[in-house]
Amino acid sequence: MKRKLALLIIFFILAGCQLNEQETEHPILTETSSDSTISQSIANQAVNTVLQREEVTKANAVNTDKLLLLAFEVEQFERFNLKIIEKKIKKQLNEQFKDIEVVVSYDPKIMLEIEKLQAKVESNNIDTKKLKKETKKIVKLKREKT
Numbered sequence: 345m346k347r348k349l350a351l352l353i354i355f356f357i358l359a360g361c362q363l364n365e366q367e368t369e370h371p372i373l374t375e376t377s378s379d380s381t382i383s384q385s386i387a388n389q390a391v392n393t394v395l396q397r398e399e400v401t402k403a404n405a406v407n408t409d410k411l412l413l414l415a416f417e418v419e420q421f422e423r424f425n426l427k428i429i430e431k432k433i434k435k436q437l438n439e440q441f442k443d444i445e446v447v448v449s450y451d452p453k454i455m456l457e458i459e460k461l462q463a464k465v466e467s468n469n470i471d472t473k474k475l476k477k478e479t480k481k482i483v484k485l486k487r488e489k490t
Contacts, residue, residue, distance in 0.1 A: 382465055382470070382471075382472055382475055384405075384406065384407060384465060386407040386412055386441060386444065387405035387406050387407040387412065387413075387414075388405075389440070390403075390405045390407075390412055390414050390437055390440070390441070390446075391403045391404065391405045391414070393436065393437065393440060394414065394416055394433055394436075394437075397429075397433070399418045399419055399422040399425075399429060400416050400417070400418055400429075400433075401417050401418060401419055402416065402417040402455075403415070403416040403417075404416075404455060404458045404459055404462060405458065406458055406461050406462055406465065406475070406479060407444065408472070408475055408476050408479055410444060410445060411444065411445050411447065411476075411479050411483070412437065412441060412444050412445070412446045412447065413447050413449075413454075413458055413461075413479055413482055413483065414433070414437065414446070414447070414448050414449070414458075415448075415449045415450070415451065415454045415455035415458045416429075416433065416448070416449075416450055416455075417450070417452075417455065418450065426450045429450070430448055430449070430450055433448050434446055434448040447482075447483050447486060449486050451486065453485070454482060454485065454486050457482045457485065458482065461475070461478050461479070461482070464478075
């Protein structure tokens, strides 16, 4: 009985100490529909550009005619370099989209707000005026954090 209990404990210890082997092989891509009345093609291009970076695992973006909002997540180890990665991504997107203001964030709250806004855009539950208002609110929220 003691032997079975000892084997069971050892099994749980070994199972708990394994490295996380389930890392995402391919990054998670959330693409906003381009078929809606509000074109999100710029946001889709930005997400594809950012997901080409090794350290980025997830990215979401929404755009208006003058503003591009992008939030991203990185691999766990890369969290130490978030500010540097954010600057590089912002620089890359500013070069790619010269005529649009680019706002980049790694904050999970901003990511959540962008996901909610994407859902509204995809389901056509938002018009251009409300989209601009929501994006301004998210930009204000991002600037308050810093």
